[in-house]
Amino acid sequence: MQQYKTGKWLIRQTIPLLLLLMMLLMQFIAPPALELNLQRLEGLLYDAKVQFLPPWPRNVSNIQIVDIDEASLHEIGRMPWDRNLFARLTTKLNEAGALLVVFDVLFSEPQTNAALAAVQSWPQHATLTAAQRQNLLEHATRQDADLHFASAFQSTEVVLANLLHRHGTLRSGELSVGGVRQQRPTGTTPFEPFSGFAAPIAPLTAAARGQGFMNADEDADGFIRRVSLLHQLDQQLYPSLALEAFRIYSLVEQVEPRWRQEADKAYLQGVQIGNSLIHTDQQGRILIPYRGGPKHYPYSAAADVLMDRINDLRFDQAVVFVGTSATGLADLRATPTSLTFPGVEIHATVFDGLMSPQHLPYRPDWWSGAILLQMLTVGLLCLWLFPRLGPLTSIAAAMILALLVITVNLWLWHQHVLDLPLLNLLLLVLLLSVYFISYGFAREARRRKHINNVFDQYLPPAHIERLLNDPASVSLAGEKKQLSVLFSDIRDFTGISESMSAQALKLWLNQFFSPVTKAILAHDGTIDKYVGDMVMAFWGAPLEEPAHASKSVQAAFAIIAAVEALNRQFVAQGSPIARIGIGINSGEMIVGDLGSDFRRNYTVIGDAVNLGSRLEGLTKFYGVPLLVSEFTREQATDFAYLLVDKVRVKGKLIPIRIYMPIAADTPEPQQNLYQELDLALTAYFTRDFDTALAQLTTLQIKAEQLEGSLQNEAKLQQHNLFDVRRLIAIYLQRIDAFSKHPPASDWDGSHAHNNK
The missing domain is CATH 3.30.70.1230 (Nucleotide cyclase, GGDEF domain)
Incomplete structure (x- = not known):
C-alpha cells in the first residue's frame, strides 16, 4: 500500500514537472510547425495590446497623407498617372509649405515621351538638316514628363520608394545606397538576402533626396505587426522608406547600424540616427506603434491638391506621405487594428514612431533570460499552490495568476516599452491549472466514490449526500x-x-x-x-x-x-x-x-x-x-x-x-x-x-x-x-x-x- 501511494505521488508530481520542462523547451526550440502556430497566437495577443491599451503619445511633427483615393481616380483618371501630374503635385505641396514629400509609389519604368516618339517616326525627319534635327530633338526632350517630375524635386526634398525582390534576379531602375553606413564588424550575422529590385528610374533617383524600400513584412497569419528598417542586397544594407524619410528629416548624413559583439559573432542591436538609438531585433525589425485604425493621420485627396481646393495651412512644415487607399491598387494591408489599412499610413506610422524612439516597444538582449525566469517562477508557484487547493479554488487561483501574468506583461509594455512574449506564460498557467484541476476533479470523484462505497450500506441517503x-x-x-x-x-x-x-x-x-x-x-x-x-x-x-x-x-x-x-x-x-x-x-x-x-x-x-x-x-x-x-x-x-x-x-x-x-x-x-x-x-x-x-x-x-x-x-x-x-x-x-x-x-x- 505504501509503495502504491508513493507511486501515485510520483506520478502526480512528475507530470506537471514534465509539462513545465516541455514549456521551457518549447519557448526556445519549438518544432517549426508548432512555432508557426505559436507565433500566430502570440500575434493575436499583440493585436489585443495595440487595440485595447492607450496609444503611444504623438510627437509634435505635422504628418500629412495625400491619398490617391477612389474619388481622385474617378476625377483624374485611373493609374498610372502622367508624371506631369506627380510633378504638379510635388510643386503644389512645396508651395503649400511641405518640408518633405515621401512617395509610396513606385516609378521603376520611364514614361513614354510622345513628342520624341513622334519626331523619331516623322517621315520627313531624314530631310532635315542636322541643326534642325538637333533643335527638334531638344524640343521633344524638353517635353519629357520624367524630366519635368525630376525637376520638381529641386524645390523640395523628396524621398522615393523602391521594391526589393526576394525571389528572382529582375532589376530595374537605379538603386541608391548612400543613406546607410556600410561598415560592419567581422562575424556579422547575415540578413536574409534579396536578389532583385525595382527602383526609380535614373533621372528620378539622381534628383531625389533619398530612396527607401516599401516592402512589408507579414507575419505567419498575414498581418503586418513589424517592419524592417534595413534589408540586404548584394552585401549592401538599404533603408526602409520611413527610415530614409526620418534620416533626411533629421538632417543626418547617414544612419549607422549598431552591432553587438559576442565572441566571433556580431548581432544587429539597433540603428543609430544622430543621437537617437532605434532598438531593433537581429533582422533589423521594429514593432509598428499603431495608434488606432486607418485615417489616424490627416488625409487629403490628391485631386483636391491638384485642383487647388485646399486653402488652409495643413501642409505647412509638414512631412507628406503620398500613397493610395484605393481598393484596386492593392496597397491595403491586414494589421492589428484593421484588415484594410492603407500601406502609406503604415510608413507614416513608422516615421512617427521613429520621431519618438523612447515609445517604440522592443525586446532587449536579455528577454530570453527574463522569460525563462518568469516561467520558472510561475511554474514553481503553480506546482506549490495548486496541489493545496480544491478544484473550484484552483480555477479561481488560475484566473488570478493568469491575470497577474497579463498585468505584469502589460505594465512592462506600457511603462517600460518592453515587448516580452506572453503566450507561453499563459499556456504554462493553463496547462498546469488544467492538469491540477482535472486531477482534483478526478480525485474528488474517487473520493466521492470511495465515500459512497464505504457508507452506502451504512448511512441514510441524505447523510451520504451531505458527505459528498x-x-x-x-x-x-x-x-x-x-x-x-x-x-x-x-x-x-x-x-x-x-x-x-x-x-x-x-x-x-x-x-x-x-x-x-x-x-x-x-x-x-x-x-x-x-x-x-x-x-x-x-x-x-x-x-x-x-x-x-x-x-x-x-x-x-x-x-x-x-x-x-x-x-x-x-x-x-x-x-x-x-x-x-x-x-x-x-x-x-x-x-x-x-x-x-x-x-x-x-x-x-x-x-x-x-x-x-x-x-x-x-x-x-x-x-x-x-x-x-x-x-x-x-x-x-x-x-x-x-x-x-x-x-x-x-x-x-x-x-x-x-x-x-x-x-x-x-x-x-x-x-x-x-x-x-x-x-x-x-x-x-x-x-x-x-x-x-x-x-x-x-x-x-x-x-x-x-x-x-x-x-x-x-x-x-x-x-x-x-x-x-x-x-x-x-x-x-x-x-x-x-x-x-x-x-x-x-x-x-x-x-x-x-x-x-
Whole structure:
C-alpha cells in the first residue's frame, strides 16, 4: 500500500514537472510547425495590446497623407498617372509649405515621351538638316514628363520608394545606397538576402533626396505587426522608406547600424540616427506603434491638391506621405487594428514612431533570460499552490495568476516599452491549472466514490449526500471522538437456526434485518456491520451529531417497535418470532476506515465499544430488551430510566450503573410498576434488604396480575418490553443469599459478570 501511494505521488508530481520542462523547451526550440502556430497566437495577443491599451503619445511633427483615393481616380483618371501630374503635385505641396514629400509609389519604368516618339517616326525627319534635327530633338526632350517630375524635386526634398525582390534576379531602375553606413564588424550575422529590385528610374533617383524600400513584412497569419528598417542586397544594407524619410528629416548624413559583439559573432542591436538609438531585433525589425485604425493621420485627396481646393495651412512644415487607399491598387494591408489599412499610413506610422524612439516597444538582449525566469517562477508557484487547493479554488487561483501574468506583461509594455512574449506564460498557467484541476476533479470523484462505497450500506441517503457535498466534514483516517454505539442481537438464535433450513433461515434473517436497518438509518445511525444475527451501529460519525446518545436510544425504541410488528408477520407465517436484546454505550471511541491492504471497513473500536457489546449480552441475563450505560443516560436526558443494576463487566474493575430506558408510550400500569421497582432497588443498594424484600415480594404478585390482564397481542409486546418478574427474581435470590452470607462492609452494591 505504501509503495502504491508513493507511486501515485510520483506520478502526480512528475507530470506537471514534465509539462513545465516541455514549456521551457518549447519557448526556445519549438518544432517549426508548432512555432508557426505559436507565433500566430502570440500575434493575436499583440493585436489585443495595440487595440485595447492607450496609444503611444504623438510627437509634435505635422504628418500629412495625400491619398490617391477612389474619388481622385474617378476625377483624374485611373493609374498610372502622367508624371506631369506627380510633378504638379510635388510643386503644389512645396508651395503649400511641405518640408518633405515621401512617395509610396513606385516609378521603376520611364514614361513614354510622345513628342520624341513622334519626331523619331516623322517621315520627313531624314530631310532635315542636322541643326534642325538637333533643335527638334531638344524640343521633344524638353517635353519629357520624367524630366519635368525630376525637376520638381529641386524645390523640395523628396524621398522615393523602391521594391526589393526576394525571389528572382529582375532589376530595374537605379538603386541608391548612400543613406546607410556600410561598415560592419567581422562575424556579422547575415540578413536574409534579396536578389532583385525595382527602383526609380535614373533621372528620378539622381534628383531625389533619398530612396527607401516599401516592402512589408507579414507575419505567419498575414498581418503586418513589424517592419524592417534595413534589408540586404548584394552585401549592401538599404533603408526602409520611413527610415530614409526620418534620416533626411533629421538632417543626418547617414544612419549607422549598431552591432553587438559576442565572441566571433556580431548581432544587429539597433540603428543609430544622430543621437537617437532605434532598438531593433537581429533582422533589423521594429514593432509598428499603431495608434488606432486607418485615417489616424490627416488625409487629403490628391485631386483636391491638384485642383487647388485646399486653402488652409495643413501642409505647412509638414512631412507628406503620398500613397493610395484605393481598393484596386492593392496597397491595403491586414494589421492589428484593421484588415484594410492603407500601406502609406503604415510608413507614416513608422516615421512617427521613429520621431519618438523612447515609445517604440522592443525586446532587449536579455528577454530570453527574463522569460525563462518568469516561467520558472510561475511554474514553481503553480506546482506549490495548486496541489493545496480544491478544484473550484484552483480555477479561481488560475484566473488570478493568469491575470497577474497579463498585468505584469502589460505594465512592462506600457511603462517600460518592453515587448516580452506572453503566450507561453499563459499556456504554462493553463496547462498546469488544467492538469491540477482535472486531477482534483478526478480525485474528488474517487473520493466521492470511495465515500459512497464505504457508507452506502451504512448511512441514510441524505447523510451520504451531505458527505459528498462536503467531503471535508468527514475524515476516514482514525480519530478519537465521543460516540454512541448500539449492539442488537437475537436471543436463542441457535435454536431458531436449528429449526429452519438454510434457505428459510436466510429469508427469515433478511426479513428481520431490513426493518431493523431501516429504523437505525431513520434515526441517522451508521451501520457498522452484521455478524450472524447481530447488528452493530453507531452515532456521531462520520457526520458530527451532538445528540448521538439520544438518537441511539430513539433508534433502539424504533427497533423494538419494528420487531414487534415483524413478529406479527412471523406468527401469521408460522415462523419463529424474534426476541432481541439491545445494548447501548456512549464514550470516547476510535473511528475510521480501518482494516488491511486487502479489506477495509469504516468502524469503531475501543473500550467504550466493548462495553456496549457487554451490555447487549446482559439483556438476556436481566430479561430486558434494552440496556444503556450510565454514560448514555447522562447524555440522553430526554428519557425516563429504570436503574437495573450496578455491575462490573469482564475486564473492568470500576463498576458502572446500567439502566433500562422507559418508552414514553408505556402503559400507565407498567410505569407505576417500574416506579415501585425503582424504590425497591434503591432500598436494596442502600443495604435495606428487609424493606427491599417486602417491596419486591409485593411487586412479584403485581407483575403476575399485570401479565395475566394482557391480551395475547400485548404479550408479544411484553416479551420485548420488559419481563419484570425475571428482574425481581434476580434480586430476591441475591437478598436470600445475603441473608445467609451478608455482604462485606465495603460492599458497593455492584455485581460482577465474568462472562462476555
